[in-house]
Amino acid sequence: MLIDAHHHLWDLSAVHYPWLMAQGEPRFFGDPAPIQRDYLMDEFRQGAEELGFAGSVHIQVGAEDGWQEAKWVQALADDAPDWPLAQVVFCDLTRTDLEQNLDLFQSLTTVRGVRQIVGRAPGEDAVTGTNDLLDDPRFLRGLQIAGDRGLSFDLQLIPELMEKTARVLSRAPQTKVALCHAGSPHDRSPSGLADWAERLKLLSELENITCKLSGLGMFEHNWTTEDFRPIVETCLEQFDPERCMFGSNFPVDSLYSDYATLVNAHRTLVPEAVHPQVFGDTARSFYGL
Template identity: 50%
Template sequence: MTTNFPPFIDAHHHLWDLQAVRYPWLMARGVRRFFGDPTPIQKNYLTEDFLSECPGIRPTHSVHIQVGAENGLAETRWLSQLPQRPAALVAHCDLDAVNAMDDVVAQSQLGGVRGIRQIIGRHSAEDAANGSGKLLDSPRWCSNLGALAEMRLSFDLQMVPDQMPALLVVLSRLPELNVALCHAGSPWEQTGSGWERWKAGIKELARLPNIYCKVSGLGMFNPNWTIDSLRPIVRHVINSFGTERVMFGSNFPVDKLYRSYGELWETYRLLIENESGETRHQIFYSNAARFYQIKD
């Protein structure tokens, strides 16, 4: 492992305090999730836990992404009061709720909030149970997406490849909204027709200049990943979005289920080691800083 790791922004990680905020999925013991068995991470994960993952490889800044709290405002309030707060916070709001924008305003007034995430796709089985995919058909949800742009807030988008055509229609109408595609668009199938659908969808979404792509959470789709299995995903993302709209995130502690923090970031480094120094800095640092309005 390199001892001279470049400055980087972890553009996607989570923290939680089970005594301060209620997280139903973290309190549901024995329930298997789409990413595997959550038992090892069903405990507090605080700033000091995150920063101690790999002393030799620490982010210069980080972006906290909402993580299924029962009350998004409570989660954001807790995060905003941390002594060592992440540089940017992406909060949760149900944009299809009648009072959605009141909730967004309340959260945006807390320190560090740069955007909103509402998951519309995780896995076909879970999505069928919770109905999240129906948001794409809601005029109110689409209208409130546009309102985020007016507030200079971005949107973190977690979805599945089958939703890409419908998302292309929705997002093409919102050119002022900056969107971060979480987890490289969830490449669940990495062979055959499913792989081809993901590649085609990524290429189409990348045509919209306001969409960025985060390489993160790939262990959820292939727990036994190797650098060789990640390479075609990362190369297709970079080739589609260009080096100025790609960023890296750890998805810790969820992806801690599969690999250590140091091994993950060293793999990212190796995957782009042949790029120019300027390109490496873009992907590791400046793209995330620009998107999430992070200042040194």
């Protein structure tokens, strides 16, 4: 079974997403205007099923109320029993009532993990201050508590944060971590990619971290398959196929290509012998699908 390990869905009338409602505000990944509309299961499944996918993982996407979003995704899953759907929810791991909050989320059968973004892009991070999580002992404790409960953590960050993040994650070895977007290599120059690859080793050496081949178009909008080659090959080399999984990052990456073009680019770059792991087995094992 092929699994898309990283995508989003939203209904703007059911859940409030501040960033989707903000008109005329460019983001680090470009102009969001074309995706500032409902993106629902039927549209996602149409593209995914045409490429042979039969299950997926929904990743939280900046809802004002993470619990409201999680309940909405659970309802989608309940309404589509023929489509295995897991979800990763937003949870502030520094909150004082963390245990109670996780109890609430784990009452939903689709919940497999949590995400709290550590870094998106240098410019936005300077404004949001989200990088400060790495210096907060409550964040580390939250990671440990999540792992003790069998919840994974989806990690989004930029290469400049990898060294500090590796030190934090080394103290939560029981927590399974999914590295989103291959660690967001935003500098695609030869020297930038070399620096990213060197920093990535600090994470790939931690056995509890799995890498997502996802979101690679966010920092290179007019991409070709060959543009992704050094990133995909480095991830496969450092993590091995058993710790790599494909995710479309749709509809965000629909700003740059259609679903088929994106999937086929990754199929070209990933050796055919390891397609079963990268396009299905790793995600199924990691997220319990």
